[in-house]
Amino acid sequence: xxxxxxxxxxxxxxxxxxxxxxxxxxxxxxxxxxxxxxxxxxxxxxxxxxxxxxxxxxxxxxxxxxxxxxxxxxxxxxxxxxxxxxxxxxxxxxxxxxxxxxxxxxxxxxxxxxxxxxxxxxxxxxxxxxxxxxxxxxxxxxxxxxxxxxxxxxxxxxxxxxxxxxxxxxxxxxxxxxxxxxxxxxxxxxxxxxxxxxxxxxxxxxxxxxxxxxxxxxxxxxxxxxxxxxxxxxxxxxxxxxxxxxxxxxxxxxxxxxxxxxxxxxxxxxxxxxxxxxxxxxxxxxxxxxxxxxxxxxxxxxxxxxxxxxxxxxxxxxxxxxxxxxxxxxxxxxxxxxxxxxxxxxxxxxxxxxxxxxxxxxxxxxxxxxxxxxxxxxxxxxxxxxxxxxxxxxxxxxxxxxxxxxxxxxxxxxxxxxxxxxxxxxxxxxxxxxxxxxxxxxxxxxxxxxxxxxxxxxxxxxxxxxxxxxxxxxxxxxxxxxxxxxxxxxxxxxxxxxxxxxxxxxxxxxxxxxx
Amino acid sequence: xxxxxxxxxxxxxxxxxxxxxxxxxxxxxxxxxxxxxxxxxxxxxxxxxxxxxxxxxxxxxxxxxxxxxxxxxxxxxxxxxxxxxxxxxxxxxxxxxxxxxxxxxxxxxxxxxxxxxxxxxxxxxxxxxxxxxxxxxxxxxxxxxxxxxxxxxxxxxxxxxxxxxxxxxxxxxxxxxxxxxxxxxxxxxxxxxxxxxxxxxxxxxxxxxxxxxxxxxxxxxxxxxxxxxxxxxxxxxxxxxxxxxxxxxxxxxxxxxxxxxxxxxxxxxxxxxxxxxxxxxxxxxxxxxxxxxxxxxxxxxxxxxxxxxxxxxxxxxxxxxxxxxxxxxxxxxxxxxxxxx
Numbered sequence: 001x002x003x004x005x006x007x008x009x010x011x012x013x014x015x016x017x018x019x020x021x022x023x024x025x026x027x028x029x030x031x032x033x034x035x036x037x038x039x040x041x042x043x044x045x046x047x048x049x050x051x052x053x054x055x056x057x058x059x060x061x062x063x064x065x066x067x068x069x070x071x072x073x074x075x076x077x078x079x080x081x082x083x084x085x086x087x088x089x090x091x092x093x094x095x096x097x098x099x100x101x102x103x104x105x106x107x108x109x110x111x112x113x114x115x116x117x118x119x120x121x122x123x124x125x126x127x128x129x130x131x132x133x134x135x136x137x138x139x140x141x142x143x144x145x146x147x148x149x150x151x152x153x154x155x156x157x158x159x160x161x162x163x164x165x166x167x168x169x170x171x172x173x174x175x176x177x178x179x180x181x182x183x184x185x186x187x188x189x190x191x192x193x194x195x196x197x198x199x200x201x202x203x204x205x206x207x208x209x210x211x212x213x214x215x216x217x218x219x220x221x222x223x224x225x226x227x228x229x230x231x232x233x234x235x236x237x238x239x240x241x242x243x244x245x246x247x248x249x250x251x252x253x254x255x256x257x258x259x260x261x262x263x264x265x266x267x268x269x270x271x272x273x274x275x276x277x278x279x280x281x282x283x284x285x286x287x288x289x290x291x292x293x294x295x296x297x298x299x300x301x302x303x304x305x306x307x308x309x310x311x312x313x314x315x316x317x318x319x320x321x322x323x324x325x326x327x328x329x330x331x332x333x334x335x336x337x338x339x340x341x342x343x344x345x346x347x348x349x350x351x352x353x354x355x356x357x358x359x360x361x362x363x364x365x366x367x368x369x370x371x372x373x374x375x376x377x378x379x380x381x382x383x384x385x386x387x388x389x390x391x392x393x394x395x396x397x398x399x400x401x402x403x404x405x406x407x408x409x410x411x412x413x414x415x416x417x418x419x420x421x422x423x424x425x426x427x428x429x430x431x432x433x434x435x436x437x438x439x440x441x442x443x444x445x446x447x448x449x450x451x452x453x454x455x456x457x458x459x460x461x462x463x464x465x466x467x468x469x470x471x472x473x474x475x476x477x478x479x480x481x482x483x484x485x486x487x488x489x490x491x492x493x494x495x496x497x498x499x500x501x502x503x504x505x506x507x508x509x510x511x512x513x514x515x
Numbered sequence: 516x517x518x519x520x521x522x523x524x525x526x527x528x529x530x531x532x533x534x535x536x537x538x539x540x541x542x543x544x545x546x547x548x549x550x551x552x553x554x555x556x557x558x559x560x561x562x563x564x565x566x567x568x569x570x571x572x573x574x575x576x577x578x579x580x581x582x583x584x585x586x587x588x589x590x591x592x593x594x595x596x597x598x599x600x601x602x603x604x605x606x607x608x609x610x611x612x613x614x615x616x617x618x619x620x621x622x623x624x625x626x627x628x629x630x631x632x633x634x635x636x637x638x639x640x641x642x643x644x645x646x647x648x649x650x651x652x653x654x655x656x657x658x659x660x661x662x663x664x665x666x667x668x669x670x671x672x673x674x675x676x677x678x679x680x681x682x683x684x685x686x687x688x689x690x691x692x693x694x695x696x697x698x699x700x701x702x703x704x705x706x707x708x709x710x711x712x713x714x715x716x717x718x719x720x721x722x723x724x725x726x727x728x729x730x731x732x733x734x735x736x737x738x739x740x741x742x743x744x745x746x747x748x749x750x751x752x753x754x755x756x757x758x759x760x761x762x763x764x765x766x767x768x769x770x771x772x773x774x775x776x777x778x779x780x781x782x783x784x785x786x787x788x789x790x791x792x793x794x795x796x797x798x799x800x801x802x803x804x805x806x807x808x809x810x811x812x813x814x815x816x817x818x819x820x821x822x823x824x825x826x827x828x829x830x831x832x833x834x835x836x837x838x839x840x841x842x843x844x845x846x847x848x849x850x851x852x853x854x855x856x
Binding site for chain 2: 446488
């Protein structure tokens with residue numbers, strides 16, 4: 001190869017342009033930022049998308065749930081305790097599912113009581129024709145009645161004690177609304193003698209004391225109930241125009257007690273409506289979509305409020321942990337050396353204390369509300385994880401050239417830390433703090449489930465408390481534990497899927513591997 | 516020699532952590548006012564006299580020295596005051612009495628969970644992205660996410676209550692003695708009779724709790740094994756193994772599995788250390804008279820001696836499990852030099 005071949009004469013060189021500066025062409029395409037890329041890759045993960053939709057739905061339930069029902073967490077009505085979940089639509093269509101009904105298998109006496117309630121109140125208590133099976137036990141034949149019971153209508157009639165003023169107000173209400181709330185009082189002499197049934201207002205028919213001090217029904221010749229209503233003696237101050245069975249004033253409607261008090265038999269459903277009409281709290285009729293618990297509290301309201309509390313607590317904990325952990329971890333990671341070793345020992349010590357000990361000691365020492373104790377213990381043990389993540393990121397990035405450049409240009413430590421290095425850690429920190437949320441909710445639920453933390457005060461409740469109550473009635477009323485369980489399971493499952501998607505999306509090393 | 520030094524250093528650090536936390540805990544507990552209220556019909560002065568005799572009103576440093584001395588010399592962790600059923604009984608005796616059910620249930624569930632979990636994980640990894648893998652992965656995801664108290668309740672409701680396949684409650688000693696009249700079993704409190712625990716009746720009554728406990732572990736092991744094994748299966752030495760003529764099975768068992776066990780084995784070791792501690796939730800649901808239930812009871816009734824002892828126990832088990840997990844990395848894979856620079 002000869003050198004002449006490469007000789008280019010200087011005339012061949014021309015200036016590209018003689019005026020103005022030269023610039024690179026601007027890029028035509030839009031830059032893909034870190035977050036846009038993460039979002040794009042997250043959107044490709046179908047399971048995560050479904051999970052985030054469900055999470056959004058659960059959050060929505062927690063936010064607007066308490067506004068959807070007229071009930072509050074503090075509301076309780078012992079008469080409607082243990083009623084089953086009821087959906088008005090299903091009840092009206094006669095679908096035997098979610099209709100407030102319960103499949104029962106009872107003996108004849110109990111069945112007859114339900115039949116009596118049905119006959120007196122005129123509302124359907126026995127929803128299906130009973131199937132009678134005969135069983136022989138120790139030489140005695142007994143009949144078992146299997147049928148579907150309407151747990152709402154089975155409440156029937158109750159005794160209430162009212163003052164004269166209240167009694168008259170109730171009569172006025174009867175006339176105004178044209179409903180029979182007050183039922184004729186039964187004759188005290190004919191009421192059941194058995195001790196357990198003396199205050200049972202539902203026995204309006206003739207009974208006798210049977211074997212084993214049990215109340216036994218007495219029937220007439222045709223096998224019907226014999227009413228034991230007290231005949232009118234004109235002393236009951238009953239002025240309402242509503243009469244039982246359309247009769248003129250044939251019976252007494254109230255029984256005078258000591259003082260200014262009247263003992264009255266009320267149709268409890270109508271009385272319930274009346275009470276809430278007086279209180280004007282928006283409750284139109286007893287209907288609980290998730291049923292009630294042993295105290296007669298609405299499970300739906302409890303669940304929605306508990307969920308709301310859990311979400312709020314978890315979000316606050318995760319944000320506070322993020323802040324404290326990020327600052328602590330930044331200092332650790334940036335300065336390194338002795339500072340790092342000392343601060344890291346402290347973190348190690350703190351994170352090896354079992355959570356149970358922290359919360360118990362806090363509970364013993366401070367007479368504060370359990371919400372505060374819960375928050376403090378989550379904070380004390382939680383921020384160390386965030387600090388560790390931040391520290392790792394700082395170790396990765398603090399020796400890179402651009403940090404050196406920034407320092408050479410005279411940037412202060414705090415500027416390098418938070419303007420230059422910290423943004424690199426944001427991805428993992430966001431993932432981490434989102435994943436803290438289900439952990440906090442789970443711990444909070446477990447703690448209140450175990451009874452270590454009692455969040456069940458006033459207008460506050462937690463999913464764990466609902467679960468613990470439901471656990472007690474697992475075999476008899478499984479609906480109490482069913483709905484909180486579904487909620488917490490769905491939440492945990494979706495958060496795990498969502499978290500997995502988020503972690504993959506924010507992991508730059510996975511970029512482009514799916515395509 | 517290097518390893519020995521390292522182990523000593525780690526154990527020393529662990530003891531230091533333990534002492535700091537335990538002493539802090541002790542001081543914080545002793546700072547609390549002593550509750551001398553008693554049940555109806557009992558004498559307060561008796562309780563106060565008992566507390567005084569044990570020196571519970573002395574300065575805290577003095578109490579600490581005495582507490583440690585008693586533990587070391589006499590094995591005396593104090594006595595119960597607040598829980599009616601353990602009032603006046605030595606904490607250590609009650610603890611020993613509660614330990615067998617907890618340990619047995621944990622061991623059974625580990626024995627069930629480890630092989631099944633690893634087998635499922637291997638199967639899923641080998642069938643990666645086929646329907647078997649999707650089925651296993653989805654189930655695993657469900658069992659990892661759903662809290663144990665949910666599926667424990669579900670298990671109790673369906674298997675034990677509706678289908679009546681397993682007993683509803685944990686068998687008491689009275690049940691066992693009644694079930695085997697021919698064996699002439701006797702229970703004396705404070706002693707340990709193996710034949711009371713190892714019989715069919717007791718085993719069956721433990722099964723619901725064992726199942727509930729193992730579901731989570733099975734899912735955990737399956738996920739862990741699958742993740743590790745899929746990573747190893749794609750590495751280059753697997754290709755080499757196949758190239759030199761090994762069958763897929765040979766290559767998987769001898770090369771992939773051994774390497775994927777490196778992070779899995781330590782967690783199995785950790786699991787067998789933590790059999791001591793058990794689960795508070797499971798013990799509550801299945802009403803197992805174990806350590807977890809005792810701890811819960813002690814916390815809720817503020818029985819400080821029990822609380823101190825059991826907290827120390829849980830702390831020690833946790834720290835020891837962490838340490839053993841760390842150290843077993845070096846044992847199972849000599850290439851890993853723990854703590855090396």
